[in-house]
Amino acid sequence: MSLRVEEMAVHFGGVAALADVSFEVEAGRITSMIGPNGAGKTTAFNVITGFLRPLRGRVLYEGDPLTGLKPFQIAERGIVRTFQKTNVFPQTAVLDNVMIGLHLRERAGLAAILLRRRRVREEEATLAALAEEILAFVGLAHRRREPAGALPFGEQRLLELAIALAARPRLLLLDEPASGMNPAEKTAVMGLIRRIREQGVTVFLVEHDMRLVMGISDRVIVLHLGRVIAQGAPGEVQSDPQVISAYLGGR
Amino acid sequence: MEEFLQHILNGLILGGTYALLGIGLTLIFGIMNVVNFAHGEFYTLGAYTTFLFLALLETNFFLALLGAVASGILLGAICERLLLRPLLGESIDTTMLVMIGVWIAMQNAELTLWGGVAKSIDHPFPQPPLTLGPLSVAPLRLFVLGAAVLLIAGSHLLIHRTRLGRAMRATFQDRETAALMGVDIHRIHTVTFAFGSGLAAGAGALLGPVFVVYPAMGDPAALKAFVVVILGGLGNFAGATLGGLILGIAEELGAGYISSGYRDAVGFAIIILVLLLRPSGLFARAERVG
Amino acid sequence: MRRVGLGVLGALLLAAPFWVWNPYYVHILIMAGIFTILALSLNLLLGYTGQLSLGHAAFFGIGAYTSALLALRLDWPAWAGFVAAVLVAGLAGYGVGKVSLKLRGAYFVLVTISFAGVIYLVSVNWMELTNGPLGLPGVPPFEVAVAGLFELSFRSKPAFYYLVLGVAALAYLVCRRLVSSRIGRAFIALRENEALAESVGIDGTRYLVLAAVVSAAMAGAAGSLYAHYTRFVSPEVFLFTYTVTMVIMVVAGGKGTLAGPVVGAVLFTVLPEALREVTSWQWQMLLYGVLLILTVFFLPKGVVPALETWLRERRAIRP
Numbered sequence: 133m134s135l136r137v138e139e140m141a142v143h144f145g146g147v148a149a150l151a152d153v154s155f156e157v158e159a160g161r162i163t164s165m166i167g168p169n170g171a172g173k174t175t176a177f178n179v180i181t182g183f184l185r186p187l188r189g190r191v192l193y194e195g196d197p198l199t200g201l202k203p204f205q206i207a208e209r210g211i212v213r214t215f216q217k218t219n220v221f222p223q224t225a226v227l228d229n230v231m232i233g234l235h236l237r238e239r240a241g242l243a244a245i246l247l248r249r250r251r252v253r254e255e256e257a258t259l260a261a262l263a264e265e266i267l268a269f270v271g272l273a274h275r276r277r278e279p280a281g282a283l284p285f286g287e288q289r290l291l292e293l294a295i296a297l298a299a300r301p302r303l304l305l306l307d308e309p310a311s312g313m314n315p316a317e318k319t320a321v322m323g324l325i326r327r328i329r330e331q332g333v334t335v336f337l338v339e340h341d342m343r344l345v346m347g348i349s350d351r352v353i354v355l356h357l358g359r360v361i362a363q364g365a366p367g368e369v370q371s372d373p374q375v376i377s378a379y380l381g382g383r
Numbered sequence: 384m385e386e387f388l389q390h391i392l393n394g395l396i397l398g399g400t401y402a403l404l405g406i407g408l409t410l411i412f413g414i415m416n417v418v419n420f421a422h423g424e425f426y427t428l429g430a431y432t433t434f435l436f437l438a439l440l441e442t443n444f445f446l447a448l449l450g451a452v453a454s455g456i457l458l459g460a461i462c463e464r465l466l467l468r469p470l471l472g473e474s475i476d477t478t479m480l481v482m483i484g485v486w487i488a489m490q491n492a493e494l495t496l497w498g499g500v501a502k503s504i505d506h507p508f509p510q511p512p513l514t515l516g517p518l519s520v521a522p523l524r525l526f527v528l529g530a531a532v533l534l535i536a537g538s539h540l541l542i543h544r545t546r547l548g549r550a551m552r553a554t555f556q557d558r559e560t561a562a563l564m565g566v567d568i569h570r571i572h573t574v575t576f577a578f579g580s581g582l583a584a585g586a587g588a589l590l591g592p593v594f595v596v597y598p599a600m601g602d603p604a605a606l607k608a609f610v611v612v613i614l615g616g617l618g619n620f621a622g623a624t625l626g627g628l629i630l631g632i633a634e635e636l637g638a639g640y641i642s643s644g645y646r647d648a649v650g651f652a653i654i655i656l657v658l659l660l661r662p663s664g665l666f667a668r669a670e671r672v673g
Numbered sequence: 674m675r676r677v678g679l680g681v682l683g684a685l686l687l688a689a690p691f692w693v694w695n696p697y698y699v700h701i702l703i704m705a706g707i708f709t710i711l712a713l714s715l716n717l718l719l720g721y722t723g724q725l726s727l728g729h730a731a732f733f734g735i736g737a738y739t740s741a742l743l744a745l746r747l748d749w750p751a752w753a754g755f756v757a758a759v760l761v762a763g764l765a766g767y768g769v770g771k772v773s774l775k776l777r778g779a780y781f782v783l784v785t786i787s788f789a790g791v792i793y794l795v796s797v798n799w800m801e802l803t804n805g806p807l808g809l810p811g812v813p814p815f816e817v818a819v820a821g822l823f824e825l826s827f828r829s830k831p832a833f834y835y836l837v838l839g840v841a842a843l844a845y846l847v848c849r850r851l852v853s854s855r856i857g858r859a860f861i862a863l864r865e866n867e868a869l870a871e872s873v874g875i876d877g878t879r880y881l882v883l884a885a886v887v888s889a890a891m892a893g894a895a896g897s898l899y900a901h902y903t904r905f906v907s908p909e910v911f912l913f914t915y916t917v918t919m920v921i922m923v924v925a926g927g928k929g930t931l932a933g934p935v936v937g938a939v940l941f942t943v944l945p946e947a948l949r950e951v952t953s954w955q956w957q958m959l960l961y962g963v964l965l966i967l968t969v970f971f972l973p974k975g976v977v978p979a980l981e982t983w984l985r986e987r988r989a990i991r992p
Contacts, residue, residue: 202876204874222865222866224862232858233873235858245851245854246851296873299872299874
């Protein structure tokens with residue numbers, strides 16, 4: 133077991149966005165969280181990654197509590213996320229975007245940098261090569277010099293994925309990785325997510341595209357009005373009457 | 384005790400005008416998302432316009448005050464149309480840099496126009512102070528307090544009781560939704576900036592006769608306006624009113640009991656302390672994390 | 674081509690005291706050098722982390738007063754005063770950064786303004802230490818001496834020019850190495866997208882404080898040089914005018930670039946001197962204000978990036 137959320141509750145101005153939600157994300161597998169708009173999926177992501185403090189409940193990763201840690205501390209523990217709205221470093225070149233993502237792998241200290249010691253230069257070279265590799269992995273090598281903001285939308289989403297991968301996640305949280313993509317790009321992303329899992333990374337994603345979710349997930353968690361209404365294998369969830377009624381707009 | 388009460392009274396008189404300054408600045412920030420570093424220059428403008436009306440055009444004192452407020456409104460509107468409207472949607476840093484430019488340009492324009500020598504403004508009020516029990520106060524200062532209270536009350540009515548005020552509040556809540564509901568955002572921005580600048584000019588016109596008028600007088604005034612806004616919470620009208628009074632009293636007490644050399648340090652200290660301890664302002668409810 | 678150009682520029686700068694005969698022009702070069710250090714220092718914060726310090730003159734002034742007081746009251750040699758000025762200003766930067774960089778944007782601007790305001794009032798009112806508005810005259814010239822071995826005096830203008838040139842080159846080098854490293858990338862990441870930066874493990878507050886320390890220390894170095902050059906320090910070193918000048922140099926030159934602040938500093942030291950003949954000081958300041966507005970409207974990225982784009986396009990057109 134990798135990530136465990138226990139009785140998490142979040143309120144916005146008195147309205148419950150998440151009401152005592154509990155679930156688990158198993159290591160080495162792809163878990164998806166689905167649910168109608170406003171179900172609280174992104175809120176759950178924000179709590180797990182430290183961007184939002186819950187009213188109640190706790191988050192455990194490999195047995196250690198994450199609650200109260202800041203986002204960068206959670207990243208240091210190997211939990212990296214992407215965002216629902218496209219999120220890159222727009223004025224920075226694509227390759228440098230990935231170099232920023234490599235931040236946690238760098239060791240050079242202030243003094244060494246100012247003296248430009250040899251190992252600093254070597255580290256820079258190693259990391260640049262690594263960044264190139266990651267860019268090639270998501271298929272953006274040909275864009276390396278362009279400013280990230282100039283990329284078409286679908287490629288920006290791929291770049292986000294590259295930045296997150298650079299941070300060497302053991303648990304990767306993807307918030308609607310395929311939103312706004314055309315079918316060909318979606319298929320490419322599905323392939324990438326599978327390959328990421330094959331490298332031993334646990335993937336936890338929020339997505340609206342059912343074809344994608346049902347196609348790649350090992351487990352699916354269904355959130356509705358701030359509560360978990362079903363979880364299990366894709367086939368089980370799809371035939372769950374509660375899930376069907378939630379998606380048809382009933383309560 | 385009497386000395387203490389006297390400080391409180393003096394503080395209230397200053398605080399009323401600080402509140403005027405703060406209300407203008409907080410509205411401009413809240414509604415337009417512009418950090419107006421030129422705010423103090425509209426205060427200076429008000430003071431110099433009063434001087435111009437009285438000394439050069441030899442009009443009535445009260446007419447001069449009205450003229451000062453009008454000059455603030457007019458120049459504020461021009462400033463918004465010319466410099467801020469084209470930058471709508473740009474980052475807050477961009478407009479901040481522009482307003483810093485306006486600040487420097489206006490202050491030195493005034494210096495060029497009027498020279499660096501401080502000027503005093505004549506007023507029709509009798510000099511000898513009125514005594515109210517143990518307290519004494521110059522009639523002019525009492526008038527300043529009264530006028531400030533009237534302007535604050537008027538602003539409150541404008542914002543809470545008129546259609547225009549409702550549109551301003553809607554823009555403050557959410558610019559895009561307000562626009563969707565048919566609020567003319569451009570107009571609201573022009574009105575807000577003109578209104579805020581008019582209030583600042585009014586404050587300058589009121590305090591000009593109390594102190595003296597000089598080109599750099601806007602700098603401490605702008606600082607005080609920022610203190611007031613920070614005390615009250617950005618965009619908080621009632622907070623700015625209270626914040627103004629608190630600052631006025633704190634300054635008087637600081638100057639009276641600590642050292643008059645550090646009078647202006649009171650403002651700085653308040654900024655630093657409030658921002659560190661309670662960045663959302665004294666009167667805002669705690670914001671949620673995230 | 675670029676290397677040749679830089680080489681020529683470097684040679685011209687090194688030889689300046691030999692081809693610039695007029696001591697007044699050497700004086701302008703020295704001031705340009707001091708402002709280059711200041712602009713580089715402000716650019717580290719404003720250009721790379723995106724946080725505007727409007728109290729930067731405070732760090733400059735702290736450096737100047739540290740040097741002056743140590744030399745006058747404790748007879749410290751100038752080089753030791755210089756080191757102390759860098760350290761004390763850096764410490765002040767740490768303090769200001771630590772307490773205020775939890776806040777961003779406009780709040781940070783206000784805290785830095787307030788800090789500069791308080792320091793200014795202290796320098797005016799704490800007569801025993803600072804001699805108040807009268808200032809501290811008679812700061813000794815910059816001399817390095819090891820008893821009986823050697824003595825190096827930067828008393829003359831050309832000699833001081835080399836000292837300033839050296840420190841400015843060092844400041845440039847520090848900036849260059851910093852911004853092309855992981856630390857600089859963290860700065861840029863925080864400027865462009867703080868949430869994303871944090872999500873890949875960048876500790877925002879820590880890096881912003883680091884930027885504030887380095888930036889303040891550099892401003893302190895400039896202040897120390899200024900004190901030993903003008904031989905006089907008064908509360909006017911804290912004047913807002915200095916901060917405004919730095920901001921304009923950085924914004925007009927090109928914030929977030931290495932060459933921008935240098936170009937801006939030289940431009941806005943030479944320009945006012947050239948204008949001094951024709952206009953008064955307040956007209957110059959008025960012009961500064963208007964220039965700042967015009968830059969934001971027409972050269973939002975600054976002179977250096979605009980020039981680079983122009984050169985690239987011209988080269989592209991040529992067959």
